[in-house]
Amino acid sequence: MNLRDTGRFLAVLASLKCTLAISRRPSGVALLGVEKGIPTLSACLLPRSMGLAVAGNRLAIATMHELMIFANVPSLAPLYPARPDHYDAIFVPRTSHYTGDLDLHDMVFDKNIVLAVNTRYSCISVIDGFFNFTPIWQPPFVTDFGPGDRCHLNGMAFDDGKVRFVTALGQTDTPFGWREGMADSGIVMEVPSGRIAASGLSMPHSPRVINGQLYVLEGGRGQLLQIDPASGSKRVVAKLPGFTHGLAEYGGVLFIGLSKLRDKRGPQGLPIEAERDELVAGVAAVDAHNGEVLGILEFYNGVDEIFDVQVLPNILRAEILNPRQWFETPSIVTMKGGFWQTRPAEEDEGASHAG
Template sequence: MEAAELKDEVQGNGIAEKPDLIDLRDTGRFLATLEALNCSLALSRRPSGVALLGVDKGVPTLSACMLPRSMGLAVEGDRLAIATHREVIVFANAKAIAQQYPARPNHYDGVFVPRVAHFTGNCDLHDMALDGPRVIAVNTRFSCLCVIDGFFNFTPFWRPPFLTDFTGDDRCHLNGMAFHDRKASFATALGHTNTSYGWREGMADGGIVMEVPSGRIVASGLSMPHSPRVIDGQLYVLEGGRGHVLQIDTTTGTKRVVAELPGFTHGLAVYGGVLFVGLSKLRMKRGPQGLPIESRGELVAGVAAIELASGQVLGILEFYNGVEEIFDVQVLPNVRRAEILAPHQWFETPSIETVHGGMWELRDDEGDNA
């Protein structure tokens, strides 16, 4: 696969960098699978930013914008929520006017533009879900599940029952939430700990899955679990420290390895009978952490496609440069060629859309002088 252009913009000074060449390699049938499903993927990535990945006539389409410390993602209908360092930004697909986007007419079938920003402060938001006008999020710094709706920075509604204080010191690294039938049903944490950053001491095998709201521990002894999801009535969890996709029996806690992958697993979405799993290289700035996956040699950053029914790995799209981690993955149905505009980009090319239609505005730097 030839290198694809990943278009990033620099925040702060408003100056656009030249497009970077990102070397994408499809090790199987990943791109063919994505194209057959007629969807794109939203990927939050590190060093930073969000990329929209699609396939059109066999060729990958990749668009990105820089957002500070982009983390959790959520999709509902035509809306995409993105957690950044101190805010959650809700974007909407202005699909009715996407073909008229001035920078590239008659090309995009989706242009995601910012609509709402919630200023949360530094909460280290991981898994999220959109529930109508509300954002439901895992607030890792404050060890709670919370609602973000504009009344407060956030409103906690559930904490693991073993926590004794409401503090902002990441006591158990609560990170994952299965939001199913419009309610949170399961949550993951890296430790059953009640001290400031206590989970770091045993993160190689101290991870747990809890039932919500009871707090019952469904499974333990996990190596850095993330991204719990209820799919067809079954609980799936990513075990990052082993590179596993697990299915867990919620009654007995029995774990079944669905797939073993060549990266730290983080970010899980399902669509059309296919699991999409984010893969990352390990952060080695603190040195080895004693994770089982550390003995497996060089890991990859990318996304895997797995057939849900069989566990067969259909393909892995590897990022050979420019991306070290995939933090979260969400599916954008019925979109192949998408653009996303960070707030400062939208200010340069603003749009107006209502139920009666929409338009792209030509910016008037002088303002109204009528």
């Protein structure tokens, strides 16, 4: 298993009795848990996995042209024919919205719909299947609508049923105009007003309201910040050895995605470029109370970037099936129960595992 624990990461994850959903590049989504001190890892290959969202037994994954929603079927998990009596959760594909290329970043379930930061179209969108997407908010300085990625809107803090804050890499209104000042022109905005709550940030991502406080990842400096939206003042909570992208809180622990820098882009003038050789791809566990780095789980051999991190509570041994895997062994679930269809029905109607 291509993992290395520096610190107490696995011990912390084990104590919380949860699994992490990790969107990573280039190898899709991984579900990572710990049982009896040993990591459990399941990987799902998907085309260019990006933003994630979790609500109850639902897991949403943005890919290159789709937003896919998976459902955990815990009653069928121990009956999975490929590995019976092992899994306590199994995520299977349930719905796919064909969105087109939207470059979806932060996402959240808002009751039965998905809200997503639609970076390509510089807006927050509803994705519910009526259209490819429905824009519901865009920064007030963005004056046109189209696929120009005018400010690289990327992050969204959803709190108490509302979008409260967003992040962008620049206050720009021309296609890809943010690229010129990406090293230090990042902003945090209030929603819906569009007021600039903080500026001068180096590639901010993943804003979150946690215990009433606003946290933001500053990717270009590898930092976790706490920001006062009233004054715009910033406090460095933790410095980490990677480009920070993807943030989730659970049980007083902040899980933060870390990435290496993308070599194909070359130098971008980011402060973190001076530390290029020390950067890792993985996930950090940080104490939300004092900023202590509790441990880092490093991925290597083929994983260069962590895009998003979400928490799946009360799960230790999870499996996730991509559509191709599900087609090979479909799960059929209704309100009356479910089963695994292990052979085509016309061959043997009784060849199934019920649960």
